[in-house]
Amino acid sequence: MNVNTITSHPYTDQRPGTSGLRKKVSVFRKPHYLENFVQAVFNTLEEMAGMTLVLGGDGRYYNREAIQIILRIAAANGVGRVLVGRGGLLSTPAASCIIRKYGAQGGIILSASHNPGGPEGDFGIKYNTANGGPAPEKLTEAIYAETLRIDRYRITDPHHVELDTLGEQHLGEMAIEIIDPVADYADLMANLFDFHAIRQLFDSGRFRMRFDAMHAVTGPYAKEILEHRLGAEPGTVMNGEPLADFGRGHPDPNLTYARDLVDILWGCSSPDFGAASDGDGDRNMILGARFFVTPSDSLAILAANAHLVPGYRQGIRGIARSMPTSQAADRVAEALGVPCYETPTGWKFFGNLLDAKRITLCGEESFGTGSDHVREKDGLWAVLFWLNLVAAKRQSVEEIVRAHWQRYGRNVYSRHDYEGVDAEAANGVIDDLRAALPDLVGRQYGDYRVALADDFAYVDPIDESVSESQGLRIIFEDGSRLVFRLSGTGTQGATLRLYVERYEPDTTRHGIDTQEALADLIAIADELTHFRRRLGREAPTVIT
Ligand code: G16
Numbered sequence: 001m002n003v004n005t006i007t008s009h010p011y012t013d014q015r016p017g018t019s020g021l022r023k024k025v026s027v028f029r030k031p032h033y034l035e036n037f038v039q040a041v042f043n044t045l046e047e048m049a050g051m052t053l054v055l056g057g058d059g060r061y062y063n064r065e066a067i068q069i070i071l072r073i074a075a076a077n078g079v080g081r082v083l084v085g086r087g088g089l090l091s092t093p094a095a096s097c098i099i100r101k102y103g104a105q106g107g108i109i110l111s112a113s114h115n116p117g118g119p120e121g122d123f124g125i126k127y128n129t130a131n132g133g134p135a136p137e138k139l140t141e142a143i144y145a146e147t148l149r150i151d152r153y154r155i156t157d158p159h160h161v162e163l164d165t166l167g168e169q170h171l172g173e174m175a176i177e178i179i180d181p182v183a184d185y186a187d188l189m190a191n192l193f194d195f196h197a198i199r200q201l202f203d204s205g206r207f208r209m210r211f212d213a214m215h216a217v218t219g220p221y222a223k224e225i226l227e228h229r230l231g232a233e234p235g236t237v238m239n240g241e242p243l244a245d246f247g248r249g250h251p252d253p254n255l256t257y258a259r260d261l262v263d264i265l266w267g268c269s270s271p272d273f274g275a276a277s278d279g280d281g282d283r284n285m286i287l288g289a290r291f292f293v294t295p296s297d298s299l300a301i302l303a304a305n306a307h308l309v310p311g312y313r314q315g316i317r318g319i320a321r322s323m324p325t326s327q328a329a330d331r332v333a334e335a336l337g338v339p340c341y342e343t344p345t346g347w348k349f350f351g352n353l354l355d356a357k358r359i360t361l362c363g364e365e366s367f368g369t370g371s372d373h374v375r376e377k378d379g380l381w382a383v384l385f386w387l388n389l390v391a392a393k394r395q396s397v398e399e400i401v402r403a404h405w406q407r408y409g410r411n412v413y414s415r416h417d418y419e420g421v422d423a424e425a426a427n428g429v430i431d432d433l434r435a436a437l438p439d440l441v442g443r444q445y446g447d448y449r450v451a452l453a454d455d456f457a458y459v460d461p462i463d464e465s466v467s468e469s470q471g472l473r474i475i476f477e478d479g480s481r482l483v484f485r486l487s488g489t490g491t492q493g494a495t496l497r498l499y500v501e502r503y504e505p506d507t508t509r510h511g512i513d514t515q516e517a518l519a520d521l522i523a524i525a526d527e528l529t530h531f532r533r534r535l536g537r538e539a540p541t542v543i544t
Helices: 033-044 063-076 092-101 137-147 183-192 195-203 218-229 259-265 295-308 328-336 347-355 379-393 397-408 423-440 514-529 531-535
Strands: 003-007 021-024 052-057 081-089 106-110 122-129 152-156 167-171 174-179 209-212 273-277 284-288 291-293 319-322 340-343 361-364 368-371 410-421 448-455 472-476 481-486 494-504
Touching (some): 003 063, 033 122, 052 092, 063 106, 063 152, 092 183, 122 137, 183 218, 183 379, 259 284, 291 295, 291 397, 319 328, 319 347, 328 340, 328 397, 347 361, 347 368, 368 379, 410 514, 423 448, 423 472, 423 481, 423 514, 481 514, 494 514, 494 531, 514 531
Parallel strands (some): 052 081, 052 106
Antiparallel strands (some): 106 122, 167 174, 273 284, 284 291
């Protein structure tokens, strides 16, 4: 095996965002761009020699090419063994599961998550550590610093690794094992959930579901688990074949982009249960017949009912939610007598809490829910949790949610996204609001008086690391909230997110339309910032 040292020059735009480095495919294809980043990762790791690495991605355009390049760089840098998902596929939660199960020192996951793929679309890369979770900020910042000074990388001569055949191959000294991407993950799910009860639900003939894999990575996982192991009827999984361009779709499981599924669930002979996952399989959307479960409610409901699921029967230690996620989970934590942590947006912030056994469940408003079984959010896991609840409670999705609201009250919640807006205008909105925050406290807007207004900062309770500027919060005296944040995952212009929440204890008003219930708060958000005029947008791109 010949190792070449290639002279390179730094790129200045390789700072990982909320979840790794995400850019257009055309950017990743610039000379040495991917190579520099991968070498920067390896340079940053302390123990490299002989390490075991997990490698795979969501199957999007450039996935296979990138895997070939990364394998050559890994071999040239002394990596001992790489476990690669067959066909280059690994869902993000499956990668996390495999890192943990086989004691790998880390993993490289190739995905731009829910962002569209194809030659004009997005690509992404992130490094996960030995606990199976995304690298913490300290490490991503160190990788970024390395990308700014890198001037060479090591790579073997061209070599083609056969990605579609299970078994072991070698690239010089490095072993490459092509593994079944689904089996270990499916086994883990079978250990956590009552597959027997879920199978009976499907066997009864009175329960039908549709799962939209959106032509992304979860297709093979959902087919194996739902149709083969649990006996759901063939065709339950729709858009189940992973495609490099996701069938030209936008693999983001929400009411806007999972339109086919939404139409089916709102149709006349609707199935009882609908679910979808995203590009890399870590997000989930849960639907009942003509009913949408907000991700924030989903977290609270899973926590409140965890004792009904075998893997969590012994109870949960605590819950964590990202700051913009609604406070529904806080009410459950209080009732259970367990702590509820509020973290910045980004799954990486849950890792320390999970490792320290402070929490069992965690979730985010951005369609992410998960637990201590892996260190990533997990789309199919959430779907199976819900199926287990439906089977155990013998209630529909809507009945479960309404019963929850009846007991805890309803945290009416919505997120408005203004995607692809002018970055300067969006930064202006945030900067001006940040400057105005100190003067807002005590001010009255309609029925609401401001109790707290700040730029959210987080001190990690385990390692005491500080993360600042994580979103602007305006909290009113009745607990209602407005949160403004710029997305850290977009690749074009900026995406401004407005999160709106109001608590409704009155059960007679729980049926109210969400947008109607939040209209006055949304108007206050505009009054405070004039953001619509400044962004030149009348309405959000996506409402969830
Ligand atoms: C990523 C992160 C999540 C985050 C989401 C949205 O999800 O892992 O923690 O909530 O992005 O982040 P932002 O609001 O900054 O766009 P994914 O599914 O894209 O990896």
